[in-house]
Amino acid sequence: MNTSEIKRVAVVSFEFEGNSFSPKVCGRPEFGLYAEGEAIWDLIDGNPLAISGGVDALKADGGIKLIPILLAHGGSGGTVEPHFYRETVDAILKGIREQGPFDGLYLALHGAMISPGVTDGEGQLLEAIRSVVGSMPIIACSLDLHANVTPKMVQAANILVGYENYPHDDVYTTGQRAGDLLVRTLRGTLSPVMRMVRLDMLVPVPGGSTLGNAPLAKLKAFARGCENDGVVSTSYFTCQPWLDDDAAGNVALAIAHDSEALAERTARVIADKLWALRDEFVLPLLPVQDAIEKAIQAHVKPAVLADTGDSVGAGSTGDSAYVLAALLTHASDIKCAVSMVDPDAVAKAIESGVGTEVELALGFSADPRHGAPLKLRAKVCNVHNGKFTYAAGPAAGVQGDMGPTVVLGIQGIRILVASKGTYEYADEQFRAVGINPDDFAIVVLKNGMNFRNLLKDGSSWYLVDSAGSSSANLATLRWQHRPSPFWPRDIEVKSLSQP
Numbered sequence: 001m002n003t004s005e006i007k008r009v010a011v012v013s014f015e016f017e018g019n020s021f022s023p024k025v026c027g028r029p030e031f032g033l034y035a036e037g038e039a040i041w042d043l044i045d046g047n048p049l050a051i052s053g054g055v056d057a058l059k060a061d062g063g064i065k066l067i068p069i070l071l072a073h074g075g076s077g078g079t080v081e082p083h084f085y086r087e088t089v090d091a092i093l094k095g096i097r098e099q100g101p102f103d104g105l106y107l108a109l110h111g112a113m114i115s116p117g118v119t120d121g122e123g124q125l126l127e128a129i130r131s132v133v134g135s136m137p138i139i140a141c142s143l144d145l146h147a148n149v150t151p152k153m154v155q156a157a158n159i160l161v162g163y164e165n166y167p168h169d170d171v172y173t174t175g176q177r178a179g180d181l182l183v184r185t186l187r188g189t190l191s192p193v194m195r196m197v198r199l200d201m202l203v204p205v206p207g208g209s210t211l212g213n214a215p216l217a218k219l220k221a222f223a224r225g226c227e228n229d230g231v232v233s234t235s236y237f238t239c240q241p242w243l244d245d246d247a248a249g250n251v252a253l254a255i256a257h258d259s260e261a262l263a264e265r266t267a268r269v270i271a272d273k274l275w276a277l278r279d280e281f282v283l284p285l286l287p288v289q290d291a292i293e294k295a296i297q298a299h300v301k302p303a304v305l306a307d308t309g310d311s312v313g314a315g316s317t318g319d320s321a322y323v324l325a326a327l328l329t330h331a332s333d334i335k336c337a338v339s340m341v342d343p344d345a346v347a348k349a350i351e352s353g354v355g356t357e358v359e360l361a362l363g364f365s366a367d368p369r370h371g372a373p374l375k376l377r378a379k380v381c382n383v384h385n386g387k388f389t390y391a392a393g394p395a396a397g398v399q400g401d402m403g404p405t406v407v408l409g410i411q412g413i414r415i416l417v418a419s420k421g422t423y424e425y426a427d428e429q430f431r432a433v434g435i436n437p438d439d440f441a442i443v444v445l446k447n448g449m450n451f452r453n454l455l456k457d458g459s460s461w462y463l464v465d466s467a468g469s470s471s472a473n474l475a476t477l478r479w480q481h482r483p484s485p486f487w488p489r490d491i492e493v494k495s496l497s498q499p
């Protein structure tokens, strides 16, 4: 405890992960967690979010007065609705202006926020905050590993710390690390100097795991090995790859105590290591029929198919019926579980009633660019309010809301149809509606990474080469604003076919 001098620290969180290829526009209704002032504490109490870790680290000092300003947590989507973006930034600046002065500010951010006309949401926010508070207060931020870290962010902030792990099971400790560095700086034992090195490189998400001996696990070990009394923090940001922005890229970042040269040198060696590992990040994608045939042969059940192109957690709409159509053709007699977003189909099924059969046109309702609705006749097995709670991950403890939700059945296939897309961490949504993945031979998860949270020892998993706003096949996307060459645009991401 150090109560020799009370320090005043503002607390802010504005988190959103954008996707340039997604049509999803997210405003206040999509920001499921929102509070201003003291009400923030009720939202984060008991939930191991990044902001909670930062706040706990600051509280541990014993001599810091926390001033909660604003919390807005929007998950993933395409863009932040411009009016809401401006309104939120204005509310943050107003709170800071009215409740300052501060010795420090802690911000829990994602780092890849975009809004029409805004390609560097966090850079603009931090720059605006700096212009309000002046050069003296210390600004510390925790960020997602997929942040698009920009020079503007590095210039405006003193401390940036990224998640270490993917899947993201360390958001709380990342907040703590940022909070700890802020405390040390406020107490005068640390003089942070930060440097970044950016690469013309975007890691395809399925290859960007830190599990086992994956390339990013190697980079994590290398970066941690660079830390010592002089280098107090290292981060690697593999960036949200679906940002069609010439400035987006992978970044290595180091914070050194009172030494520009040391920070610069360390960021450079981590960037060099990341670049050297690049070919290891490319994993093979399978045509859907091949993936289904392999899953049918798998010994450990369930086998998991990752519908990489339609990941709600990566900004997609979650309404692709591409994998479902293939299951109906090739595996309808096998027990399969799959999810889908289609509010109109949900309404029709609810109107028809549990136990009835209903004819529907299912899927591709929000994003019709990648396929046509699937006409089918299904049994309405279950109706649910769509509420569930995340057991772990970046939204641990937070209630998710799929809106009105139904389970449809066609032979062995069970289809969870939600009214709203939600971030998938493991199998919370399935279990909420009574689908236990262990009872199925094949489970389809709509993400390129978090399906790994569902795997058991010996589980088989296959990455489906599916089209969508979050296609893992980066070379196939219609890039418009990245004129310069970048890896892996100019190589073929290994794929046997593209739907």
Ligand SMILES: [Zn+2]
Pocket: 144, 145, 146, 168
């Ligand atoms: Zn992430």
